Every structure is written in C-alpha cells, then in structure tokens.
Amino acid sequence: MDKATVNNIAKLARIKVSDAETESLAGELTNIFDWIEQLNEVNTDNVEPMTSVVAMAMPSRVDEVNDGDDAERVLKNAPDRPADGSSFYAVPKVVE
Amino acid sequence: MPTVNNALTDLTIAAARDGLDKGDFTSKELTEAHIAAVEAARDLNAFITETPELALKRAKASDERRAKGKAASGMDGIPIAVKDLYCTEGVETTAGSHILGGFTPPYESTVTQNLRDAGAVMLGKTNMDEFAMGSANITSYHGNVINPWKLDDGKDRVPGGSSGGSAAAVAGHLALGGAGSDTGGSIRQPASFSGIVGMKPTYGRCSRWGMVAFASSLDQAGPMTRSVEDAAIMLQSMVSYDAKDSTSVDQPIPDFAAALTGDIKGLKVGVPKEYRLDGMPGEIETLWQQGIDWLKDAGAEPVEISLPHTKYALPTYYIVAPAEASSNLARYDGVRYGLRVPGDSLDEMYENTRGEGFGAEVRRRIMIGTYVLSAGYYDAYYVKAMKLRTLILQEFQQAFEGVDVMLTPTAPSPAFAIGEKMDDPVQMYLNDVFTVPASMAGLPAISVPGGLSDEGLPLGLHLITKPFDEETLFRVGGVLEEAANFTAQPSYLGGAS
Amino acid sequence: MSYLIEGETGDWEVVIGLEVHAQIVSKAKLFSGAATDFGAEPNSQVSLVDAAMPGMLPVINEVCIEQAVRTGLGLNAKINLHSVFERKNYFYPDLPQGYQISQFLEPIVGEGIITLDMPEGPREIGVERLHMEQDAGKSLHDQDPKRTFIDLNRSGVALMEIVSKPDLRSPAEAGAYMRKLRAIVRYLGTCDGNMEQGSLRCDANVSVRPTGEKELRTRAEIKNINSVRFVMAAIEYEAERQVEVYEDGGNVVQETRLYDANKGETRSMRSKEEAHDYRYFPDPDLLPIDLTQDFVDQIKATLPELPDAKKQRFIDDYGLAIDDAATLVADKETADYFEAVAKAGDAKLAANWVIHELFAVLNKASLSIAESPVSSDDLGKLVGLISDDTISGRIAKDVFEVMVTEGGDPADIVEDKGLKQITDTGEIEAMIDALIADNPEQAQQYRDGNTKVTGWFVGQIMKASEGKANPQMVNELLKKKLG
Numbered sequence A: 001m002d003k004a005t006v007n008n009i010a011k012l013a014r015i016k017v018s019d020a021e022t023e024s025l026a027g028e029l030t031n032i033f034d035w036i037e038q039l040n041e042v043n044t045d046n047v048e049p050m051t052s053v054v055a056m057a058m059p060s061r062v063d064e065v066n067d068g069d070d071a072e073r074v075l076k077n078a079p080d081r082p083a084d085g086s087s088f089y090a091v092p093k094v095v096e
Numbered sequence B: 001m002p003t004v005n006n007a008l009t010d011l012t013i014a015a016a017r018d019g020l021d022k023g024d025f026t027s028k029e030l031t032e033a034h035i036a037a038v039e040a041a042r043d044l045n046a047f048i049t050e051t052p053e054l055a056l057k058r059a060k061a062s063d064e065r066r067a068k069g070k071a072a073s074g075m076d077g078i079p080i081a082v083k084d085l086y087c088t089e090g091v092e093t094t095a096g097s098h099i100l101g102g103f104t105p106p107y108e109s110t111v112t113q114n115l116r117d118a119g120a121v122m123l124g125k126t127n128m129d130e131f132a133m134g135s136a137n138i139t140s141y142h143g144n145v146i147n148p149w150k151l152d153d154g155k156d157r158v159p160g161g162s163s164g165g166s167a168a169a170v171a172g173h174l175a176l177g178g179a180g181s182d183t184g185g186s187i188r189q190p191a192s193f194s195g196i197v198g199m200k201p202t203y204g205r206c207s208r209w210g211m212v213a214f215a216s217s218l219d220q221a222g223p224m225t226r227s228v229e230d231a232a233i234m235l236q237s238m239v240s241y242d243a244k245d246s247t248s249v250d251q252p253i254p255d256f257a258a259a260l261t262g263d264i265k266g267l268k269v270g271v272p273k274e275y276r277l278d279g280m281p282g283e284i285e286t287l288w289q290q291g292i293d294w295l296k297d298a299g300a301e302p303v304e305i306s307l308p309h310t311k312y313a314l315p316t317y318y319i320v321a322p323a324e325a326s327s328n329l330a331r332y333d334g335v336r337y338g339l340r341v342p343g344d345s346l347d348e349m350y351e352n353t354r355g356e357g358f359g360a361e362v363r364r365r366i367m368i369g370t371y372v373l374s375a376g377y378y379d380a381y382y383v384k385a386m387k388l389r390t391l392i393l394q395e396f397q398q399a400f401e402g403v404d405v406m407l408t409p410t411a412p413s414p415a416f417a418i419g420e421k422m423d424d425p426v427q428m429y430l431n432d433v434f435t436v437p438a439s440m441a442g443l444p445a446i447s448v449p450g451g452l453s454d455e456g457l458p459l460g461l462h463l464i465t466k467p468f469d470e471e472t473l474f475r476v477g478g479v480l481e482e483a484a485n486f487t488a489q490p491s492y493l494g495g496a497s
Numbered sequence C: 001m002s003y004l005i006e007g008e009t010g011d012w013e014v015v016i017g018l019e020v021h022a023q024i025v026s027k028a029k030l031f032s033g034a035a036t037d038f039g040a041e042p043n044s045q046v047s048l049v050d051a052a053m054p055g056m057l058p059v060i061n062e063v064c065i066e067q068a069v070r071t072g073l074g075l076n077a078k079i080n081l082h083s084v085f086e087r088k089n090y091f092y093p094d095l096p097q098g099y100q101i102s103q104f105l106e107p108i109v110g111e112g113i114i115t116l117d118m119p120e121g122p123r124e125i126g127v128e129r130l131h132m133e134q135d136a137g138k139s140l141h142d143q144d145p146k147r148t149f150i151d152l153n154r155s156g157v158a159l160m161e162i163v164s165k166p167d168l169r170s171p172a173e174a175g176a177y178m179r180k181l182r183a184i185v186r187y188l189g190t191c192d193g194n195m196e197q198g199s200l201r202c203d204a205n206v207s208v209r210p211t212g213e214k215e216l217r218t219r220a221e222i223k224n225i226n227s228v229r230f231v232m233a234a235i236e237y238e239a240e241r242q243v244e245v246y247e248d249g250g251n252v253v254q255e256t257r258l259y260d261a262n263k264g265e266t267r268s269m270r271s272k273e274e275a276h277d278y279r280y281f282p283d284p285d286l287l288p289i290d291l292t293q294d295f296v297d298q299i300k301a302t303l304p305e306l307p308d309a310k311k312q313r314f315i316d317d318y319g320l321a322i323d324d325a326a327t328l329v330a331d332k333e334t335a336d337y338f339e340a341v342a343k344a345g346d347a348k349l350a351a352n353w354v355i356h357e358l359f360a361v362l363n364k365a366s367l368s369i370a371e372s373p374v375s376s377d378d379l380g381k382l383v384g385l386i387s388d389d390t391i392s393g394r395i396a397k398d399v400f401e402v403m404v405t406e407g408g409d410p411a412d413i414v415e416d417k418g419l420k421q422i423t424d425t426g427e428i429e430a431m432i433d434a435l436i437a438d439n440p441e442q443a444q445q446y447r448d449g450n451t452k453v454t455g456w457f458v459g460q461i462m463k464a465s466e467g468k469a470n471p472q473m474v475n476e477l478l479k480k481k482l483g
C-alpha cells in the first residue's frame, strides 16, 4: 500500500493525516494486509457470505408516531447553532 | 483521603446482597466504601468520569426500597462500574475518545437502564480503549489504565482491553462488578489479564441500544465480576429482549445463577487442537492442560476436536470489524455533538475534526475498514471475510453436535508491561486470537481465572458454548472456578497497596 | 413517435432513464417513530435515531415494506421475497449517520412495466427495480452568509426509488412516464405524488446518439427535478446541449447536473466531479427482509383497480373514446367523480361534461377536482336533465354556469328560471308557422332544394324560444312544414 492509496482512503474517510503519518500508515497497513493475505489459502468459491449471526426474522415496528417532537433533545449537544437560537444545526457554508 | 472499608470492598456481589438483605450494612455504606476506594485508586486511571453523588442518590433509593421489603433484584444496592461506552442519561459519555468530548446523552442505554431498574448503583464511567479498539487499554484519549496486578519490577502492566477500566476497577476492588463490552474479546481478555471473571453472552442476548457501536455484528455487553456466580447475577440484570434493537433475540431468559449446580458429570468438553499455537508460552499450555484435568476430575469427558478455520478468525475479524467501524464512526463528524475542529470549508471541518478527534488506532482501523469496502476491494476482502465467517460458524455448529462446551486458554500471554507490543499492530492484534472465533460466531463465552503465570500474573481459562446456552457456561465455569481455587490477590486492592 | 434532434451532422436520438424518488405514505419514518408531516418546525420531527446519536439503532416500519410491495405489484413487477438493506456511505451534513440505509444488490422489487398512453399509441417502458431507502435532511444555504443550516425533519423519511430502464425516447415520453407513475402510486395510496412538497422527485439520466447507433453513449444525470414540466424542459435542454458538444467535436462527460428552472438550462453541479465510492455493504444493524408469498398475495388481493384497468373498463362499459378514458383515469379522484356523474345514465355525455365544461371551470380557478364547486351528484343531475330532454344542452350550459357561481340543485334552477324545454308540439308548430309566414323567401329557398337554410330556421326558433324549444322536435317539425 503506497502513500497515494493512503491519502485516497484518508480523503474518503474524511480524516486529516500529516505527511509523516501517511508514510508510517502506509507501512503499517501494508503489514496488516500482508497478514490478512493468508485468507487466500481458503477456497470459498461455493460458500455463501454470512448475512447475520442471529438466525431469526427481522423484527419490525408498527407505523406509529411515538418519537421526535423535541428539537432541544437532539440539538442540545450541537457544537454550533444559529445566533438567533433557532432550531438548526450550523456548519460551514456548503457551496453546491 | 477517606479510608477504605475493605470489609465491604472485598465482598462478592452475592455476599454483599446477602449482607444487605440481612441488614449488616446499607447500600449507602457499601457505596461510600467504594466511592472512597475509587478516589484512593485514581492512579489506576480506571475511571473517566466518577459519579459519586449520583451513586449516593441511587444507594439511598435502594436502601428505601429494601426497607420496604421491595428490593428490585440481586443487584439492588450493588455498586458497579460502567464502561464509558454505554450512553448514560445526563452523564458524559466519551467511549474513550476525544471526538465525543463533552457529549452528554439525553438517554440511557438499554443495558444500563436494566441495571438501574435492577437497583445497581453506578459509581462512574470507566476508561476503555478508544471506541473499544484495543486489547491493552492504551488507546484511550483519557490515558492508559494500570493493572492492579503489579510485580516488583517497577513496571506498570496493562489491564487488557478494551474494557480495561472496568477490569481494573473490579480487580482492584473499586467496584463489585463492571459492565463491559466484548467485540473480539474485550471483556474476556482483560478479565484474564486482571484475574477476574469476564463473560460475553450470546450475540443478541443483551440489547445494543445506547451502546456506542464499534462493530455492530460483534458487539455484546457482558458482566465483569470476581466470581462466576456474580457474573450470573449481574448478567441477569443486563439481559432483555429489546424491540429497539433489530438484532436483539426474543429468547426465554433462564435463571443464570441457578445453573451453578456444580454437576458436570458426563458433559463433553471439546478441546480444539488448532488452538495449540506455535510458540505459545509453556505456562499457557500447562494451565490449559490443568483446566482439562480439572473438568475431567469433575466427571466431564474431554474430547479433542478440530476447528480448522479457527486460525483464520483473527484476520477475518480484522476485515469485518474495521469495515463496520469505518461506517459506524462516520457519524462523528462535528455536526451534531462532540468535538468540532473548525475548517474553512465543510470538508476541512470534517477532516480536522476527525483527524484530531480520533486517536491513532481508531484512525488506522477506519482506514483499514474504508479500504476493504472501497471499489475494487470489496469482493476480495469484505465478501471473502463474510464467507469465512460462514465457514467458522458452520464449523462451530458441527463441533457442537459432538460436545457441550469447549475449553481453551483466554489469551496467549499474561498482562504485559505498558509500552510493550506497541510498534507492531499485528502483534497487538494476536492478543485476541483465542477470543475472536467465538465472537465471529456470536457464541457465549466466559473467562475464569485459572492460575498464575510463572512471574505471578493471572491467567484465564476460556469456555465457549452453544448459542443461548449460557447456563452450561456458568455451570462449567463454576466447576472450573472451584477447582482452580484462585485466591491470589492483586497487590493493589481498594486503594491500599 | 420519433423525437429526433436535427443536428448539422444528422439526426440524433435521445435516450432517457428516470430515477424517481417517491415518498412512501406512512405516519412514521422508515426506521424511527418520528413523524413525516410536511412543513413542521425545524428539527421537530427528529428522533435520536434520525439524528444518529451514538448507539442508536434502526427498526424497520412494517407499513413501509407493505407499501413498497404494493407499489411493486402496481407496476406489474417481480417482488423479491428476499431483500437486503445496505449502507451507502458518504459524508454530508444532512446525512447524520454518514451513510444512507438503502437497498443495493438485492432490492425488494425487481423488473416491472409501465404503459404510457402516447398519442401514437401505447408504449411499454421497463422498470428496472424499486428499492426502499432513507431520505436525507435539508440543507439551507441562504440563511446565513457563512454557514449552512441543517434541518433533519426529512432525515429518515421512507422513500421508494423507482428506476426505469433507458427506454424513454423523448421529453414527452418522460413527462408521460412521470404522470403515469404518479397516477399509479396515488391510486395505490403509496405516495401522495405531491411534487411541490418533494414527495415525488426525479433524476433524469440523459444521453444522445446518432440515429441507428446501437451503443449507449455517456450520460449526464440531472438531479432533483420537481415538476413534470421541468423534467421535460430539462431533458430537452440537456439533449440539445449534448448534441452540440458532440458536433463541436467534444465529448459528453459523465457528471451530475442541476436544472435551473429560471434560466431553463442545466449546469454542472461540481466543477471537479469527485469520484464517488459509496462502499455499500449490508447493514449489520438489520437483518434481511424475508417475505412470504402469502404476505405478497394478501397485499395483491387488496390492490385497487389501477389506471390501465380502469381505462379499459371505461372504454368497454361506458363506450368512451380511448382519449377520453385516458384523461378521466389520469387521477383517481377524477375517475371517481366521472363515475358518479355517469350514474345519471348517459356516460358519454357525462364524460363530455367532466372533460370539457368542468375541467374548464377548474383550470380557470386552479382548483382540484376535490375542490370542485359543483358536486358530482349535481353534475349527474344536470346530465340527467339533458338526457331526459328536460333541458337542451345549450340551456344546460346556462344552468351549469349558475351552479358554478351560485350553487344549487340543477332541477331547481331550471324550475326557478323557467328553463324547461318546450316539448309541446302545438307550441312549436305555432312558432314555426309564424316564422314561415314572416319569411316566405327563405321558405321558398328550401323548397327550391337549398336545405342548408334549415339551420337558419332552427336558429330563429331557438332564439324565439330563448333556447327552450327541443331542437330535435324543431328539426322534425320544420321538415314537415317546409316540405
């Protein structure tokens, strides 16, 4: 795994990594993936990928409104909000 | 510094419950003793947030219930430590991460709510590897946790991880029990390193609602205690079917403590030969054989079994868990809660927040997870891993047609010194080599202290059973515990060393 | 049928595929118990799950599954008994989880068909798939000079994404497809079809190729178009733009474009289109959806009559013309209204009145059929008065006018205003006799073989009777008297 790949993944994951860290990450990840390569010893051609450890049907909820209706509850930990206290989250301006 | 009443902090949950029932002491006294122990033991760094006032309030309520003859459960009035992974209403919850700094949930996780309803008294939120990613409790933003087991070489040892804070709190007699969480061994491995009992129930037994997610298909809550019986009592107050968790399983809940009959005659104990690793320390091998002999002496029948794919469980885990984590941790973006590090643009804000907010190990695992899911690699890694998971599960299912329980070591080594195994992630990952296979298959498992290493550090024995057969786990665990008669104590107890 | 763009190098064909996002009609969201009502206070319909608080987990709303299956059945599509929710991972502030729970490799509904009533005849358009997914929140970019505000009320609302095959060949077909799809989901009650409120949004994939070329060329995706008119305009603009690009020697790039309704043009959304890598994988917080055939059959048994079937019935049972039937079934309320009017007897007459007189009134006042000032009962009565010869069609228009402006029972209006048709033979004969006597020249012309003059006589009689004389009787009696 090279530095360019590391940078690409970091970008996808929205994680800022320094140049020095890119270098060391490239090495570490290479080692980890070399170790993971041993999985190729196993022939899995006719094996179904596991969908769930629990053997049961998916439960569902009834269509009923029983949540929400409390903007403060979801906003109270917000790092930034409009100055007028209105019930929005605020983020740096997004240009489309 | 208040003095610690060791007579109270040295109790088991069962003994404390009996003492409370008999009126030998109150929950308030019990709680005060533990609050004092927590304060005295701050250099272990076992807690991120102490909640003494809350604890005393709940202890008082417990005493009032008991006075009316209305104790809620065997846990009523019992002081416990709660891993900082559980969202707790009105109490800061960080999951050991900078990125959740200041986050105070307006809600209580199902498991901690169950414990609250059972009357348990939360002493505080315990330290942990950041987002439960680690096996040594050295990745927390809040610093390393120190194992109460100390040798006279002057080195501090890790308590194991990721539930290292809860392990240290229980081992060091700062709490009678601890709520941990186990993704690949995060309850069992620190239990082994700290000389306590750590139990992971069947995936789906405990609700994951309100637990900060690491790897959704693996995360399970469980108890950490100083006896097998205590683990059964505490688990009883943690489990429930929860309609808010789609992976919660609606199964009858047995009386776990009642399963500790001591009778394991005729039980078939599988000993998987593939767990005999190359280069495994002799002391681990010896303890394992000892464990087999103990169970045999108690009337069980050891059977050698083969789990050929078990050796692939760990590398498989290092695809599945990081993949799920990379997605689960995407919500920590500085928008709605927790840390925000400003940036000129939205993307810069994201990158700064997540770059600074996550520690090195979490960043590394998010990178692994992002990579294995990315275009062109998904089939080679993620799909491959899920196929291996099928094989591992099938293999366990087949093996359990012939045996009732499996016995293995919990960890390949005793606790190591802080600073060791740090430079090579893969070496660190190998700590979970014995615990991960059961996690991959969602099976219940327990670590019971078996003895001491040559140097004098605790070593655990590990039992695995079929899905929802926790009763067998406790029964065999109880027999193992009695045979091992593990009475050694860490040098650091209840704040007195 | 063939819509072609004439370029300098020859004719170009347009290839269009539509991805329609239809909000599922449900009280609560797809995976949480928060409400879905439109226009609520910001962040007032947000559960802890929708805000992606730590440790929150999704639990599927059973009605959303039913609605998706119902829609699939309405599209004559294959229902997949096994389907899987996956996570589509990307970062955006109105996507709190950092992923959208969607379906990818295994959607709940597979291939289906939508039949369009085009002027040239019916056209079958393939549906590729239908899957369920979560809606995102709303970003408000214009509230603050430096910041974007986020409202999560829509976050987690259940959507169906309905993807067509690239079978559409003109803006008109795309428009007809949208209208038909809208009609179907509204008939089914699975989506309210309200495009202004965003309940139905459309992404259009557009490419062009020289006529005769078999391969598909690079497509551009025009995002989030919220009216049928804009869909057609955006496609037309985009197709012409692409032709120009090719003819100028350039190449169309695969990109996301926005339709600017004010300027009537599409523009690239990001100057440097970032390569997306959504890293789909099955959501480990959920299990696969496994349906029984029985469950599907039960839903099938409760399906309402859909537009195509209704149209055929209108043609067969009421003898309506295809066009009229198609117009009446375009929405269910209109079809129901028509059927109530038709109960009066003459269905063709009823259809005429609904399509011409009523629609004119509604269009002029921008009213929906539900807001019609004239009830279907009253219009039925009016049609009845025409068919039993109580009033003539001509008088009926006056009565209708009164019904629209003042309201009231048509029989009463006729009675009050003395508009009853004159069907007394003697009375009409007397009027004709007088007319012939006063106009011997015109009578002579008729006798000389110029039968066209009959029209003039009828007109005069109708005028004299203030439109009340029964025109048929006037005609017959005139022939007798003149001949």
Ligand SMILES: [Mg+2]
Binding pocket: C019, C161
């Ligand atoms: Mg799409």
Ligand SMILES: [Zn+2]
Binding pocket: C021, C133, C161
């Ligand atoms: Zn979509």
